[in-house]
Amino acid sequence: MKFQIKINSFKTLDEVSDYWSTADYIELLSLFGFPDAESSDEDSLRELLMMAITDFEPNEAAAIVLEYKLSDDLNKGQIEQISNDMLLDKIAEEYPEINLHGTLFHINQLLYKAFNGKFPNTKASQFECTITPLGKDEDIELTKEVTLKLLSEGLSDSNLIKRLFGDKMTGATPFPEAEDILWDLTSNDGQNFKILTxxxxxxxxxxxxxxxxxxxxxxxxxxxx
Incomplete structure (x- = not known):
């Protein structure tokens, strides 16, 4: 099944502005000891959180945010280890469980900005593309797996995905890791897509x-x- 792919735009991001919700800010402020956050002006919640975070040591702050977001995935020992490792390494890229990379990125960048660069800076890629079937009978749902395989021909052979999963990027071999490699895939019309990774x-x-x-x-x- 052949498709035409056109890359319409590409951005490199050091944060995803709408990832953290108002509810997240209020809950995190409570965890960092800021009382009555829900009564604060909504537009000031992020700034208040940034100040509250820096009242703690960087590894302590990291442990609090990790516990808030990933307590269902990590035990206390893992959280303690990661909270220290994050100060030295790009854990959002290096952690062996790639299904956690997206959440670790958002946590890392919140801490990176709060502590003015004491944490390594990690980046996200967000791009928009148009995917058009070239055959009239090409009726297939463009899942993360399908979309990532379709992108293969437009990627350099040195690309990490192709180097690690070359056998799954082409052919009919299942590629379940695509669900975690692409953090977000959205479309309003089934043809124009926004992708985050x-x-x-x-x-x-x-x-x-x-x-x-x-x-x-x-x-x-x-x-x-």
């Missing part, structure tokens, strides 16, 4: 063409006895 996985330099054809092969169905 880590610069670690896909940078602007990885794109070798603004317009190209992509191919997707459906996994073969197996008969069950």
């Amino acid at each position: 880590s610069e670690y996985w896909l940078s602007e330099d990885d794109l070798i063409a603004e317009e190209f054809e992509g191919n997707y092969e459906k996994p073969e169905e197996t008969d069950e006895d």
